[in-house]
Amino acid sequence: ISAPRCFELERRVSEALDCPVMHDDQHGTAVVVLAALRNAARVTGRELSSLRVVISGAGAAGVACAKILHTAGVGEITVLDSRGVIHAGRDGLTPIKQELAGFTNPRGTTGGPAEALRGADVFIGVSVGQVPEELVATMADGAIVFALSNPDPEIHPEVARRHAAVVATGRSDFPNQINNVLAFPGIFKGALDAGARAITDGMKVAAAEAIAAVAADDLSADHIVPSPLD
Numbered sequence: 001i002s003a004p005r006c007f008e009l010e011r012r013v014s015e016a017l018d019c020p021v022m023h024d025d026q027h028g029t030a031v032v033v034l035a036a037l038r039n040a041a042r043v044t045g046r047e048l049s050s051l052r053v054v055i056s057g058a059g060a061a062g063v064a065c066a067k068i069l070h071t072a073g074v075g076e077i078t079v080l081d082s083r084g085v086i087h088a089g090r091d092g093l094t095p096i097k098q099e100l101a102g103f104t105n106p107r108g109t110t111g112g113p114a115e116a117l118r119g120a121d122v123f124i125g126v127s128v129g130q131v132p133e134e135l136v137a138t139m140a141d142g143a144i145v146f147a148l149s150n151p152d153p154e155i156h157p158e159v160a161r162r163h164a165a166v167v168a169t170g171r172s173d174f175p176n177q178i179n180n181v182l183a184f185p186g187i188f189k190g191a192l193d194a195g196a197r198a199i200t201d202g203m204k205v206a207a208a209e210a211i212a213a214v215a216a217d218d219l220s221a222d223h224i225v226p227s228p229l230d
Contacts, residue, residue: 022187022199023060028180030064031187031204032225033124033146034072035211036178039224040122040144040166042216052076052120052140056113056154057127058086058097065124068208070103071201077104078120082129084112114138122146125154137163148178166221175222182211182228 022028041048051074055062058081066077079086079100086093087110088101109115117123117135122144125131131154136145142165147153150170157174160167168176187207191199214226 022184022204024180024184026060026064027068027199027204028182028184028187029061029126029148029178030068031183031208032178032180032211033065033148034068034205034208035182035215036146036168036176036225037069037074037122037124037144038072038208038212039215039219040168043219043221043224044142044144044165046121046142049073049075051122052078053122053124054078054080054113054116054120056080056123056125056129056131058100059126061126062124063096063100065126066100066104068201068204072205072208076106078107078109078116079104080113080116080127080129082127085109085116123154125149127154128152129154131155133159133162136160139163146178166224168224176224177228178225179228182225183207186210 038048041051053069053074053076055066055077058079062079066079069077085105086097086100087105087108093101113131113135118138119140121140123139124146126148128149133155136155143163144166145155145160145164146168147155147157147160148170153169157167157169168178170178187199211225214230215223
């Protein structure tokens, strides 16, 4: 299903039920990204509020990630789509991207990946676009790279490790698999047990904090999220 169609279906269901809805591939991914980022920030000695985050991909998962990171207090978020950095002055923005432009890119950055990644603390890839090693090398010291496209990450994790302190992918054969399976079964079970009529932003942030806490006792650069079997 295309991202615009996904957003439209979400809007219609939300209006029909008069409450927020949750889609596991969209919001589940965002929950696990937030959990992983909380722990990656701890490993690298940072606070969420100090992070400069670049998200590559403005589809359903990318938009959900941007929204939950903003809700959680991440300092600065910039989003890239196939045309480059999303900013308020760019022509032809869809309503969803206009909304993104309203709370992201406070520096007013224009251009493409090179301009967005220079000096950034975090890269989150949720698109099929590849990121050259030389651009990752321009990120801040102790960078965090989440290359989540599956099966082909935006940058191979072994290459990313040459420049980043923490690397995660969407694959199970590398450390730090960021997968929505860590989130949605527990969220749905909790909602059912509690008799909740909606899954709110606060519930999603609380789920991210709980997932992060499971990995906290054995936290390291190669262990920022728990196993789905834990």
